[in-house]
Amino acid sequence: MTQILMIGCGVIGATIAYELSSIAGVQVTVIDRTSGVQGCTSAALGVMMGCISQKTKGRAWQMRETSIRRYDTLIPELETLCQQTIPYNRQGILMLCRDEQKWQQKQKLAKTRQSQGWELQLWSRATLQERCPHLAVEQCLGAVYSPQDRQVHPKILTECLIKVAQMRGVRFEFGEDVVNLVAGYSGYRVQTQSQEWQADRVIIAAGLG
Numbered sequence: 001m002t003q004i005l006m007i008g009c010g011v012i013g014a015t016i017a018y019e020l021s022s023i024a025g026v027q028v029t030v031i032d033r034t035s036g037v038q039g040c041t042s043a044a045l046g047v048m049m050g051c052i053s054q055k056t057k058g059r060a061w062q063m064r065e066t067s068i069r070r071y072d073t074l075i076p077e078l079e080t081l082c083q084q085t086i087p088y089n090r091q092g093i094l095m096l097c098r099d100e101q102k103w104q105q106k107q108k109l110a111k112t113r114q115s116q117g118w119e120l121q122l123w124s125r126a127t128l129q130e131r132c133p134h135l136a137v138e139q140c141l142g143a144v145y146s147p148q149d150r151q152v153h154p155k156i157l158t159e160c161l162i163k164v165a166q167m168r169g170v171r172f173e174f175g176e177d178v179v180n181l182v183a184g185y186s187g188y189r190v191q192t193q194s195q196e197w198q199a200d201r202v203i204i205a206a207g208l209g
């Protein structure tokens, strides 16, 4: 059995643990210095800027594109497994444009996205005013509406990932601060303030830590 040790249990650590938990022959242990989901993940707005981001090629775009597609299957999959609703906004993202250069960039981006099979709508100020009468649009040149981008509740999502990973055998060790990591010929030694762990692989998902 391959022993994998993860340092950090924010959205990144929890997601990796969840994905690894469906692989046979792997024992995953996740260590976090807090009681879990207390880092950046607990502060995030969960806005997922995929189509609306300026990335159009290479790995940065590829990862965003894969993520947009994966979230639409991941959320219902998790909701079924943990019998809980995860707040997930499927209404898209609206970005207001006040800057001429940015407005031009977005017009170019909309064409690129169309060629990539995604949709970005360019709204004039009049359209914006009509569809969103609650917004103060005087300073806006227009807006970009991205119907395929999403927003998720990061904390609830992460808690669900932990819950399901735990059900599948992942161990979570909360309140353990990793203070040292030693790489040896036969694996790794990970030291916390109270104990030492052996692992074949170590994944560092410690965020700013």
Ligand SMILES: Cc1cc2nc3c(=O)[nH]c(=O)nc-3n(C[C@H](O)[C@H](O)[C@H](O)COP(=O)(O)OP(=O)(O)OC[C@H]3O[C@@H](n4cnc5c(N)ncnc54)[C@H](O)[C@@H]3O)c2cc1C
Pocket: 007, 008, 009, 010, 011, 012, 013, 031, 032, 033, 034, 036, 037, 038, 039, 040, 041, 042, 043, 044, 045, 046, 047, 048, 049, 176, 177, 178, 179, 205, 206, 207, 208, 209
């Ligand atoms: C105010 C705010 C708003 C944001 N809004 C968005 C947004 O809308 N959309 C978006 O995509 N991103 C947003 N982000 C960014 C997003 O929150 C982060 O990119 C994401 O949460 C990082 O997740 P993580 O798992 O890498 O880190 P974290 O959630 O920080 O998790 C790292 C974990 O590692 C643990 N750790 C660190 N060091 C150690 C150690 N030595 N031993 C044990 N445990 C350790 C910490 O306790 C922590 O739990 C926002 C961030 C902030 C602060």
